[in-house]
Amino acid sequence: MAARPGCRFCLKNELLLDEPIFETGHFYMLGSIDPMVPLAGMVIPKRHSDDPFGLLPEEWTDFGTALATAKAYFSHHRPDGYTLGWNVGAAGGQHVFHTHLHINPRFAGEPNEGVGIRRVMRTPMWGLDQ
Template identity: 80%
Template sequence: MTVADCRFCLENQLLVDAPILETEHFYMLGSIDPMVPIAGIVIPKRHSDDPFGLTAVEWADFGNALAAAKEHFSPHKPDGFTLGWNVGAVASQHVFHSHLHIIPRFRGEPNEGVGIRRVMRTPAWKPED
C-alpha cells in the first residue's frame, strides 16, 4: 500500500536523498539534519503509520535492517547508539510512515549521557480521569 502524499513511500518519489541500504522489507536513509550529521532512519518499504502496524514478516526482517545499519555506521566507531520511534503527533512523529531513528553516540560529545531516560525522568503527567 502506498499513501499518495507520503514522502517515505518509495513509489511517490518524494525523497530528497537516496536510500543508503536496503533489506527485503526496509531501507535506510542517512541524516539530512546538519545538527545530527551521523545518523539515519530505518523505514519499512510498505506503508504503515507506525511500528504497531508492521507485520510478522517485516519484524522478522527488522533485525537484518538493524544489523545493516550498525555495520553502515561502524567506520565512525560509535561508542553507543540511541534508537527511537516517535509514534503519534504528541510524541513528535512528523512523517506518519513508521521509521526508527538511529543515532550513533560518541564519548566526549556535548550530549554524552543524555538519552531517552531524560523523558522518562520528567515528572509524570497523568490525564484527568
C-alpha cells in the same frame, strides 16, 4: 506495495530528498539531512504503516537484518554507543506518519554523552496522577 498518497517515505511516491543508503527485503535506510545531526539515520519499512505497532510479522523478521546493516554502515565511525528511537503519534514527536526508527551513533566525550531518551520521560507529564 501500496503507497499512501503524499507520504514522503513511501518509495513509490518518489518524494525522497535523497537516495536510500541500503535496502533489505522489507526496509530501507536514509541518512540524516538534518545539519544539526549529520551522523544519523532512519530505518524505514517499504510498506506504509503509520507506526511500528502496524508492522507485519514478516517485517519484524527482516527488521533484525535491517538493524544489523545499519549498525555496520556506521561502524567505520567507531561509535561508543547508539541511541535508537521510535516517535509514535503527534504527542510522541512523530512528524512523518510512516514508521521509521531513528538511529543515532553516540561517542564518548560528546556534549550529551550519557544522556538517553529516558530524559524526556523524566519530565513531569501533564494529566497523570502521581
